[in-house]
Amino acid sequence: MDCLFCKIIAGEIPSAKVYEDEWVYAFRDIAPMAPVHVLVVPKEHICCADGINAENSHNVARIFEAIPKIAAAEGLTNGYRIINNCGEDGCQTVKHLHFHILGGKKLPDQMA
Ligand code: 5GP
Ligand code: ZN
Helix, strand or coil, rough: CCHHHHHHEEEEECEEEEECCEEEEEEECCCCCCCCEEEECCCCCCHHHHHHHCCCHHHHHHHHHHHHHHHHHHCCCCEEEECCCCCCCCCCCCCCEEEEEECCCCCCCCCC
């Protein structure tokens, strides 16, 4: 499968890793939109939020268990934003489920 984030997880493409466990990999976004911009992905390939189902949703739970640990390690003591872009209208550019953690400054309150 020709998936950029699968290649990053496999170490075939370098990334700035910030967290890893059995199910989850997290690394710095190559084009940060905030002082802290981390992408959190399941190691299992899931295309997008639309691809979450009863068989693979444990990955999402593991991701959301990892997020507070990542946020703490990044010093995000005053809050942060979690974003998932899904599909064409959501402007998802990489077709491997990922959650953006954005923080380190007061973010704009407009979402769209
Ligand atoms: P999306 O728009 O699909 O929600 O987010 C994809 C994100 O992946 C973008 O924020 C983009 O900057 C990031 N990205 C794309 N290619 C790479 C890469 O090769 N390495 C890293 N670390 N981030 C990438
Ligand atoms: Zn993938």
